[in-house]
Amino acid sequence: MQQVDSRTEEVHFGGKLRLYRTKLGLSLGELAKLVHYSKGYLSRIETGEKNASKGLAVRCDEILQAEGELILAYSASGVGRRPRKKATSPIQLPPTARHFTGRQRELSHVDLDVQKQCADRAGTARIMVIDGAPGVGKTTLALQWAHRHAAEFTDGILFQDLHGHGPEKEPLGTHDALAGFLHLLGVAPDAVPVTVRERAAMYRNLVSRRRMLMVLDNAATADQVRSLLPDTPDCTVLVTSRNRLGGLVARDGASRLTLEPLSPDEAATLLRHASTRDLRDENPEALRHVVRLCGHLPLAVRIAAEHYSTGQYSSLAEMITVMESNLLEFLSCLHDPASSVRTAFSWSYQALDEGVAHAFQVMCAHLHKEITPRDAARLLGVPAGVATQRLDALYQANLLVPTEPGRYRCNSLLAAYAGELSDVPAGSLSCICGCNREVS
Ligand SMILES: Nc1ncnc2c1ncn2[C@@H]1O[C@H](COP(=O)(O)OP(=O)(O)OP(=O)(O)O)[C@@H](O)[C@H]1O
Ligand SMILES: [Mg+2]
Known part of the structure; x- marks a missing residue:
C-alpha cells in the first residue's frame, strides 16, 4: 500500500488515521466495528479532539496496513507523556580520527x-x-x-x-x-x-x-x-x-x-602527525623502520606514536631496540584493551573454529613466506581438502592474504601474534614447506 509521508513535521495521528482509512475505502462505521470502538469516538480522534490509546493505534496500524506509520504518528504525538521525538533527520555519527592520513x-x-x-x-x-x-x-x-x-x-x-x-x-x-x-x-x-x-x-x-x-x-x-x-x-x-x-x-x-595496511609513506606521515614530539630531525630510515615493524597497520603506528610522545625514548633508534626485543608487548602496553594490538588480534582469533584456530597458530606463526594448500596439508597433517578449507576460513577472516591464486601470506604482526600462541618451533614451516620466496 502506498505510504503516507511521515516526514511532515507535525505528525497528527488523527489526520493520518483518516488518510489510511479512506485509502482502503473504509467508512468510519466500518472501522469502528473492526476496532471495537464507537464511530463517534473514532471521529473525535480523527479531528484531534481526542487522543488515541496505544492499543488502538497498534490495532488501527494492523487493520489499515500502515506498516508502523500509525504507531509512529501515535508515538510522535507525545500521548501518554512520552517525550516528543522528531521523525526526521537523525544524525548519529562518531567523530573522524584526528590526523587522518592518506587513503x-x-x-x-x-x-x-x-x-x-x-x-x-x-x-x-x-x-x-x-x-x-x-x-x-x-x-x-x-x-x-x-x-x-x-x-x-x-x-x-x-x-x-x-x-x-x-x-x-x-x-x-x-x-x-x-x-x-x-x-x-x-x-x-x-x-x-x-x-x-x-x-x-x-x-x-x-x-x-x-x-x-x-x-x-x-x-x-x-x-x-x-x-x-x-x-x-x-x-x-x-x-x-x-x-x-x-x-x-x-x-x-x-x-x-x-x-590494505597504509603505504610506507602514509604510515611514516601518520607517525609524524600523531606524535606530539617533533620528528623532523629524525633519520627518515629510522622512521621507515618503525612503521615497517608496525606492519604499516594504522593501529600499531598510532600506538608507537603514543609511546614516542611520552618522551621515555631519547631517539627513534632507542625505541626500535625496545620494539625489536618484544614487538607485541611494546604494541600492547598502554593499559587500554582498545589500544592493544594483542587484544585486537585476540578478538579475531577467539572467533575462529577450533580447527581453523589451530591452523592459524601453526601456519601463521612462521609465515614470512608464502604457503599453498599442499604445504598446509603437510604441515597440519590433514587431507588437502581440509587444509584448503582452513586456509579459506583464514582468508575469509582477513587473517591471510592471497598473493596469487593458491598462495597466501600473513601480515608480519599477525605472524608475531600467532607465534606467541604457537608451540611450533621457529623455522619449521620453511623446512616443511620448502617455500623459498620471501614476502616483504
Ligand atoms: N587513515 C588513518 N589516519 C589516521 N589514523 C588512522 C587511519 N586509519 C586508522 N587510523 C587509526 O588507527 C586505529 C585503528 O583504526 P580503526 O578502528 O578504523 O581500525 P578497524 O580496521 O576498524 O579496526 P577493527 O578491526 O578493530 O574494527 C584508530 O586509532 C584510528 O584512529
Ligand atoms: Mg572497526
Missing part, C-alpha cells in the same frame, strides 16, 4: 562505486562492504567518507556498532540493532514492535524514500546486516567488517573494498 585512493574508490551503483540500480540501497584485517582502519575510512559526504544525506545518518569483534561476548542481535534505529527514527520505546520481522518492516517503511546513510560498523556476518538493509534506492549503506562477508556481495549486490 585518497580508497576514498575515491568508495565515491566512484557509490556513484556507479546509483546509476546501475533501481529499487535497492547502495551497499559497500569495507573489509580488512584487525586495526587496518576500516571504521576510520567509513567515518571519514561519511563526514565528507554528510551534506548529501539530507534525511539523516545512522551509525551502529554491531559488535562483530570486540570485548562484548556476542555480536549485537538484529532485534536490538533495529530497536536502536527505530528509536533514532523517532519511535518511542513502548511503540517498538516485538518481533524482528515487524521491527524490520517498520524500519524499512520509515526510511523508504529518504536520502539517508547507514554506517553498519564491525559486522560479524552477512545475516546480521541483512535485516538492516533498506530497500530503497535513496539510501546508501557502508558496512565494515573483519570478515569478507562474501554473501552480501553475492546475494545482496554489495560491492567490496578490502583495505
Whole structure:
C-alpha cells in the first residue's frame, strides 16, 4: 500500500488515521466495528479532539496496513507523556580520527562505486562492504567518507556498532540493532514492535524514500546486516567488517573494498602527525623502520606514536631496540584493551573454529613466506581438502592474504601474534614447506 509521508513535521495521528482509512475505502462505521470502538469516538480522534490509546493505534496500524506509520504518528504525538521525538533527520555519527592520513585512493574508490551503483540500480540501497584485517582502519575510512559526504544525506545518518569483534561476548542481535534505529527514527520505546520481522518492516517503511546513510560498523556476518538493509534506492549503506562477508556481495549486490595496511609513506606521515614530539630531525630510515615493524597497520603506528610522545625514548633508534626485543608487548602496553594490538588480534582469533584456530597458530606463526594448500596439508597433517578449507576460513577472516591464486601470506604482526600462541618451533614451516620466496 502506498505510504503516507511521515516526514511532515507535525505528525497528527488523527489526520493520518483518516488518510489510511479512506485509502482502503473504509467508512468510519466500518472501522469502528473492526476496532471495537464507537464511530463517534473514532471521529473525535480523527479531528484531534481526542487522543488515541496505544492499543488502538497498534490495532488501527494492523487493520489499515500502515506498516508502523500509525504507531509512529501515535508515538510522535507525545500521548501518554512520552517525550516528543522528531521523525526526521537523525544524525548519529562518531567523530573522524584526528590526523587522518592518506587513503585518497580508497576514498575515491568508495565515491566512484557509490556513484556507479546509483546509476546501475533501481529499487535497492547502495551497499559497500569495507573489509580488512584487525586495526587496518576500516571504521576510520567509513567515518571519514561519511563526514565528507554528510551534506548529501539530507534525511539523516545512522551509525551502529554491531559488535562483530570486540570485548562484548556476542555480536549485537538484529532485534536490538533495529530497536536502536527505530528509536533514532523517532519511535518511542513502548511503540517498538516485538518481533524482528515487524521491527524490520517498520524500519524499512520509515526510511523508504529518504536520502539517508547507514554506517553498519564491525559486522560479524552477512545475516546480521541483512535485516538492516533498506530497500530503497535513496539510501546508501557502508558496512565494515573483519570478515569478507562474501554473501552480501553475492546475494545482496554489495560491492567490496578490502583495505590494505597504509603505504610506507602514509604510515611514516601518520607517525609524524600523531606524535606530539617533533620528528623532523629524525633519520627518515629510522622512521621507515618503525612503521615497517608496525606492519604499516594504522593501529600499531598510532600506538608507537603514543609511546614516542611520552618522551621515555631519547631517539627513534632507542625505541626500535625496545620494539625489536618484544614487538607485541611494546604494541600492547598502554593499559587500554582498545589500544592493544594483542587484544585486537585476540578478538579475531577467539572467533575462529577450533580447527581453523589451530591452523592459524601453526601456519601463521612462521609465515614470512608464502604457503599453498599442499604445504598446509603437510604441515597440519590433514587431507588437502581440509587444509584448503582452513586456509579459506583464514582468508575469509582477513587473517591471510592471497598473493596469487593458491598462495597466501600473513601480515608480519599477525605472524608475531600467532607465534606467541604457537608451540611450533621457529623455522619449521620453511623446512616443511620448502617455500623459498620471501614476502616483504
Ligand atoms: N587513515 C588513518 N589516519 C589516521 N589514523 C588512522 C587511519 N586509519 C586508522 N587510523 C587509526 O588507527 C586505529 C585503528 O583504526 P580503526 O578502528 O578504523 O581500525 P578497524 O580496521 O576498524 O579496526 P577493527 O578491526 O578493530 O574494527 C584508530 O586509532 C584510528 O584512529
Ligand atoms: Mg572497526
